[in-house]
Amino acid sequence: MRGIDRIIVAAALGCVASAGLGRAARADFEMRYPIIDYRELEFEHNGSTSFDNRGGRNNNQSYTYELGYGLFPWWEPEIELPYNAAPGQNSQFSGATFENTFQLAEQGKYWLDPGFFAQYSHAASRAGADQLSFGPTLQKEVNGVLGIDTLHTLNLFVSKQIGRNRNDATPVALAWQSRLRLNPLFEPGLEYYGNFNNIADRLAVTGPTHRAGPVIVGAFNLYGYGKIKYEAGYLFGLNNATERGTARWRLEYEKSF
């Protein structure tokens, strides 16, 4: 399939998939990669917790549990169940999310590996709003930087609430990660997560958050028994609207069928 055909198919499927399910989830600090593991079943856990001694900002927790399958070489659907706990409160199920990752070209074929991500989140609370989020996931390998291979990933997602209780804001989430491919078990890097409340206000509204910090990524191959992947990072808040520190982690088991 030619590149342009894949883009059209991805757009159509993204619309169909997003219209079919629905509602609100959080994956605040989760890097999305454009490469799909075809015929692999994935079980994934993501978590984050904040550290800040200023009132009402400490121990803000978010957890997700995800199940996905590489149905085609170019499409991986995934179901995500998120739980959130605001500071001083118990963890609550916040809704179910249907995620779709589209790989738009063979890995390494072009200067950049392009992908597309679309999700539809269904709010668990009647007071909440359903949400559609989508945008490009881009990855670039740069080999031999001072003798080291490197991998760079960029996510740029916009969101829109829909249905009952929606508002007109159009928040944008930007995520970037660069890491050194030193060893499959240990790839250190840096990452950044930015959230902008409403692009209609030219990114200058109150409360944009910026976080950046170190991350380590790795994978342990069990060969015929699958693969275990992990990510662990610590994000420093870069402005007053952001918690001073946030720990985030990801644990994934995948197996081909």
Added chain:
Amino acid sequence: MNRHPLALFLLALCLAGTVARPAAAQDYVLSLKDNKFQPAEIEIPADRKVALTVKNLDPTVAEFESTDLNREKVVTAGGQITIYVGPLQAGRYEFFNDFHPEARGHIVVK
């Protein structure tokens, strides 16, 4: 305001689709038969992008994988895939069949 989601969706698709530019790649062929890669060693030039066609001649599914090259892709029984690698520095890069890891080979970059 209600037009924003569709406009943003299309803009995001365009961004994902247009930043990629084709790159010239030279073709090499690798076969998997009786759970052995043939040839077990392929020599490719340094600093060039290479398209490696992997043909699975066995009646069982296989997965071409290389942690050195950051590549992983399933090959159905009797099927074939194309793996793009490089530009690479000179050296030896190991690959294997993840479903039967005793099947191994190397790409030698010179």
